[in-house]
Amino acid sequence: MHHARNITPMTGNSAPTAISPSISVGIVGASGYTGGELARLLMDHPGVAHLQVASSHHAGKYLHALHPHLRPAFGRDPIRIVSPDDLAPCDVIFLAQRHGMSMGEIDRYARSAPRIIDLSADFRLRDPADYPRWYGHEHADPTRLATAVYGVPELHRAELPAAALISGAGCLATAAILGLRPLVATGLLDQAMPLIIEGKVGSSALGATPAPGSHHPERSHVVRAYAPTGHRHTAEIAQELHWPIANGSEPGGIAFSATAVELVRGVAITAHAFTREKLTDHDLWQIYRRAYRDEPFMRLVKERAGVYRYPEPKVLIGTNFCDIGFETDPQSHRVVIIAALDNLMKGAAGNALQALNCAMGWDETTGLRFTGLHPI
Numbered sequence: 001m002h003h004a005r006n007i008t009p010m011t012g013n014s015a016p017t018a019i020s021p022s023i024s025v026g027i028v029g030a031s032g033y034t035g036g037e038l039a040r041l042l043m044d045h046p047g048v049a050h051l052q053v054a055s056s057h058h059a060g061k062y063l064h065a066l067h068p069h070l071r072p073a074f075g076r077d078p079i080r081i082v083s084p085d086d087l088a089p090c091d092v093i094f095l096a097q098r099h100g101m102s103m104g105e106i107d108r109y110a111r112s113a114p115r116i117i118d119l120s121a122d123f124r125l126r127d128p129a130d131y132p133r134w135y136g137h138e139h140a141d142p143t144r145l146a147t148a149v150y151g152v153p154e155l156h157r158a159e160l161p162a163a164a165l166i167s168g169a170g171c172l173a174t175a176a177i178l179g180l181r182p183l184v185a186t187g188l189l190d191q192a193m194p195l196i197i198e199g200k201v202g203s204s205a206l207g208a209t210p211a212p213g214s215h216h217p218e219r220s221h222v223v224r225a226y227a228p229t230g231h232r233h234t235a236e237i238a239q240e241l242h243w244p245i246a247n248g249s250e251p252g253g254i255a256f257s258a259t260a261v262e263l264v265r266g267v268a269i270t271a272h273a274f275t276r277e278k279l280t281d282h283d284l285w286q287i288y289r290r291a292y293r294d295e296p297f298m299r300l301v302k303e304r305a306g307v308y309r310y311p312e313p314k315v316l317i318g319t320n321f322c323d324i325g326f327e328t329d330p331q332s333h334r335v336v337i338i339a340a341l342d343n344l345m346k347g348a349a350g351n352a353l354q355a356l357n358c359a360m361g362w363d364e365t366t367g368l369r370f371t372g373l374h375p376i
């Protein structure tokens with residue numbers, strides 16, 4: 001696939017930069033949901049001169065046989081899936097495999113590309129000891145783990161250009177961290193009180209492989225608590241918020257619960273944090289505006305009237321936004337934070353592309369400026 005065009009993307013926050021197709025990109029795990037979303041984004045990205053998609057189980061098929069929305073159009077040739085063994089050397093490889101596969105295969109892919117962006121949890125946690133605790137196995141490559149950057153640009157933008165290994169983030173974790181980080185950073189929270197985070201998540205977060213819980217009669221119409229305690233994303237949230245995990249003897253910590261709800265795409269978190277002094281909504285506006293005013297994908301949603309007064313994943317489908325809302329409880333020192341995103345976009349593939357844009361020095365919004373649909 002070749003793009004013979006130069007475009008000049010514009011953003012509200014940075015000077016326009018001309019991008020010409022210059023890099024060659026591979027996707028491994030192309031049959032999965034995040035692999036398909038990466039292909040959708042990268043096939044039209046102005047900086048991508050050549051795209052290869054690889055799958056261990058579906059080599060030889062056309063990409064659109066697995067992802068019907070990627071059926072060729074506008075004169076574009078159909079994309080044939082190759083085996084990961086047949087990936088030609090390229091500039092960057094996205095690994096969109098199920099958890100546990102990348103850590104043992106990273107050397108192999110690093111020989112083919114100087115930059116890897118891994119969407120799984122294999123390189124998210126800084127401390128190798130967290131892997132036995134949260135994932136039930138030792139980390140296979142602690143040396144390389146030490147070099148990985150947690151690839152959420154809003155958190156680690158400056159580290160991305162030099163990073164050879166960029167890790168994606170958990171979808172629920174991304175919403176929780178981006179929602180809470182400005183407030184935590186003020187130092188105004190009462191550390192003796194827990195950060196209580198209730199996450200709601202749609203079915204595509206569990207991937208394309210069917211399971212008993214994803215069988216339609218079992219999954220449809222659910223509001224199903226599946227991790228009231230012990231959710232693995234707790235570790236990322238603690239790491240990136242610099243907030244302790246509950247340790248059983250001291251008060252405070254992170255109290256995170258996850259519930260599967262009637263959505264295909266979408267994540268929403270409602271978090272409860274407790275401040276030492278009483279804050280007002282005006283204080284929160286100032287805190288969040290200051291933190292996010294230059295962030296193209298972070299929007300504050302807090303309207304006085306109407307149906308969409310707070311963040312709502314329904315209107316974020318296909319977008320790379322993370323919308324944040326908040327309110328102070330007039331009766332207490334409680335602050336409620338609401339954050340919403342599309343798990344396959346800002347929660348996975350969109351964020352990974354934003355990280356690549358950032359690493360390349362391109363406008364971060366390149367290929368990510370879809371604003372959503374309504375009604376949907």
Ligand SMILES: NC(=O)c1ccc[n+]([C@@H]2O[C@H](COP(=O)([O-])OP(=O)(O)OC[C@H]3O[C@@H](n4cnc5c(N)ncnc54)[C@H](OP(=O)(O)O)[C@@H]3O)[C@@H](O)[C@H]2O)c1
Nearest residue numbers: 029031032033034055056057098099120205207208343348
């Ligand atoms: N879905 C989300 O919302 C989301 C959000 C954030 C992060 N992530 C992470 O991103 C990664 C990919 O997620 P996904 O939702 O795209 O997963 P997925 O739809 O289940 O697909 C992942 C890939 O893993 C491989 N795979 C699936 N089942 C397999 C099996 N039984 N044995 C061996 N390989 C198998 C397949 O690779 P081949 O194509 O090579 O056969 C598949 O393309 C995961 O590590 C996930 O934790 C997902």
